[in-house]
Amino acid sequence: MTDAQLGLLVATPIIIVFAVALRRMGAVRTTGAVVAVAASVAIAAVLFFTQ
Incomplete structure (x- = not known):
């Protein structure tokens, strides 16, 4: 998992x-x-899966 994906998982909630x-x-x-x-x-879903 990249830093960008981790950031999305934190920011969205x-x-x-x-x-x-x-x-x-x-x-x-x-x-x-x-x-x-x-x-x-x-x-977040779009960005998560396109990273």
Whole structure:
């Protein structure tokens, strides 16, 4: 596993936690949080498998 892949495995859950925290605080709507999580997972998957 490369350093870039390890970074993706660390950064993606952090993004998801932030999205959930912002949703619970009422800073973003549910659809915004879902889109943020889905986009981060999709981007991480593409980058992980193309490294």
